[in-house]
Amino acid sequence: MAEAxxxxxxxxxxxxxxxxxxxxxxxxxxxxFELIYECYGELNRERSNxxxxxxxxxxxxxxxxxxxxDERKPGWWDDCIGPGKAIDTNRFHVVSLNNIGGCHxxxxxxxxxxxxxxxxxxxFPSLRARDxxxxxxxxxxxxxxxxxxxxxxGSLGGMQAMRWALSYPKRVRHCVVIAAALKLSAQNIAFNExxxxxxxxxxxxxxxxxxxxxxxxxxxLALARMIGHITYLSDDAMAEKFGRELRSGTFDQGSExxxxxxxxxxxxxxxxxxxxxFDANTYLLMTRAxxxxxxAREYGDDPVAAFSQAIASFMVISFSSDWRFSSQxxxxxxxxxxxxxxxxSYAEIEADQGHDAFLLPIPRYRDVLSAYMQRVxxxx
Amino acid sequence: MRQDLTHIQQWxxxxxxxxxxxxxxxxxxxxxxxxxxxxxxxxxIDPQGITASIAAGLNIVEQDMDDGLANFPDxxxxxxxxxxxxxxxxxxxxxLEEMLRIGQQGxxxxxxxxxxxxxxxxxxRGRMPVSEFMPYAWFDTPNIHFCTVRDFEAxxxxxxxCILHRHMVxxxxxxxxxxxxxxxxxxxxxxxxxISR
Numbered sequence: 401m402a403e404a405x406x407x408x409x410x411x412x413x414x415x416x417x418x419x420x421x422x423x424x425x426x427x428x429x430x431x432x433f434e435l436i437y438e439c440y441g442e443l444n445r446e447r448s449n450x451x452x453x454x455x456x457x458x459x460x461x462x463x464x465x466x467x468x469x470d471e472r473k474p475g476w477w478d479d480c481i482g483p484g485k486a487i488d489t490n491r492f493h494v495v496s497l498n499n500i501g502g503c504h505x506x507x508x509x510x511x512x513x514x515x516x517x518x519x520x521x522x523x524f525p526s527l528r529a530r531d532x533x534x535x536x537x538x539x540x541x542x543x544x545x546x547x548x549x550x551x552x553x554g555s556l557g558g559m560q561a562m563r564w565a566l567s568y569p570k571r572v573r574h575c576v577v578i579a580a581a582l583k584l585s586a587q588n589i590a591f592n593e594x595x596x597x598x599x600x601x602x603x604x605x606x607x608x609x610x611x612x613x614x615x616x617x618x619x620x621l622a623l624a625r626m627i628g629h630i631t632y633l634s635d636d637a638m639a640e641k642f643g644r645e646l647r648s649g650t651f652d653q654g655s656e657x658x659x660x661x662x663x664x665x666x667x668x669x670x671x672x673x674x675x676x677x678f679d680a681n682t683y684l685l686m687t688r689a690x691x692x693x694x695x696a697r698e699y700g701d702d703p704v705a706a707f708s709q710a711i712a713s714f715m716v717i718s719f720s721s722d723w724r725f726s727s728q729x730x731x732x733x734x735x736x737x738x739x740x741x742x743x744x745s746y747a748e749i750e751a752d753q754g755h756d757a758f759l760l761p762i763p764r765y766r767d768v769l770s771a772y773m774q775r776v777x778x779x780x
Numbered sequence: 781m782r783q784d785l786t787h788i789q790q791w792x793x794x795x796x797x798x799x800x801x802x803x804x805x806x807x808x809x810x811x812x813x814x815x816x817x818x819x820x821x822x823x824x825i826d827p828q829g830i831t832a833s834i835a836a837g838l839n840i841v842e843q844d845m846d847d848g849l850a851n852f853p854d855x856x857x858x859x860x861x862x863x864x865x866x867x868x869x870x871x872x873x874x875x876l877e878e879m880l881r882i883g884q885q886g887x888x889x890x891x892x893x894x895x896x897x898x899x900x901x902x903x904x905r906g907r908m909p910v911s912e913f914m915p916y917a918w919f920d921t922p923n924i925h926f927c928t929v930r931d932f933e934a935x936x937x938x939x940x941x942c943i944l945h946r947h948m949v950x951x952x953x954x955x956x957x958x959x960x961x962x963x964x965x966x967x968x969x970x971x972x973x974x975i976s977r
Contacts, residue, residue: 738853744839
């Protein structure tokens, strides 16, 4: 069903071509590329109401609404984007894209390398968050958006939003950073490496050239997702959702039937669905970009010096049970902004859903984001 | 607006940077922004207050003062305001020190526990005062560190905190305010202090 109240309804993605290519942080050049994106809500005459959504690790351009009548689930952030919702499409022109390196329509490892005529695969250039931001800026130019009313992102998306505020200070009025961090911790990187090794050690990975062969590294990708998924949930959320419920088998003595816990079945299902819809090379590339990210590296490792470059007002949001990007990481962002004398608001939302909370309809989260977007819309 | 807040405004330099500790729904900070064009930041822990402040277009940081204020650099604000919050802190004396490290000046307001009604209540009933102004029972109150006007001034003296101005609010009538100014420790319901190093 499509026309649910508060939905942007049926939406169609568009594709932008960039023949001029892009110089990447790694020193290589992406010769020409495409970005797939969606827009919701009207751009006003002053072109002052545009909002950019930056997606997280496994996100894409389809953030709100439905692609067709039969689509079962709406876009990944439909809870927050739509008429009358926190990011109100009656007020804002929302742009959501799939980043380069992605696997949902923008140029990525599955695309043909124009220089070789073959699929990029593992040879796709390594990317940094700033490459995404630079390509997003090119899209902004194409759309005639000189300045974003707000750049918004959760998790890896929040990192892009912060990078925007430093790389293009005049082009960002408000920066909304949700469940993010200035850089990953060693534990974060360790989990990412575990996920990468799961993919790399799948025989079907074929050194990344699996698209030339018969099969794709489903098992590796599924396992990578299962690992990631555990870190996105909290202990409490898993206890609440699954407890020690059994899906099959019994603990009865005298029975050898193997038990299967609900949580096992759930994780396998999540992994399996993901492995059908995602690209292994993209996953490797995205997690590496996440690991490399360090907002303050080029500012003498001083986040205060980094944020001194910014002009935007910031809204930072974290979730109490998020241990992947904990509230402490968000407070580091806030404290650096305070010390840099920037405008900043911060809310720590009580929620037991872990890192995943940033995608879920949590009343206080919705209220805080709505209130801040009200300010963005009022030009404050 | 509360009488203590109205009085504070005149001590705020137009265009200055103001940190409001325990800003509630942000109405005071908002009026300072409108009337004094200050660059304001509020601290609050109440979710409703935070949302209301954000909706009012203010910069609000969710932070518990009892965890300290070490994240604020020295002299990063012109004035640090703390209205009716001193008595609810675990370490009021340390927060006073922090206010004057972070700001050039501080403004503090608190309910005066030396007010004659408190003394009368305690003296006649032998029980902790409960009133419209201080409506909590002793076992369930956020106000864990009540003090009197004289207590506060003694603390300032001890800590070398300079009192620039003080203003006493006695109640709603002119007479009670006059009495509060003459005998603050007995007649002030709310004490307002403008302090610095």
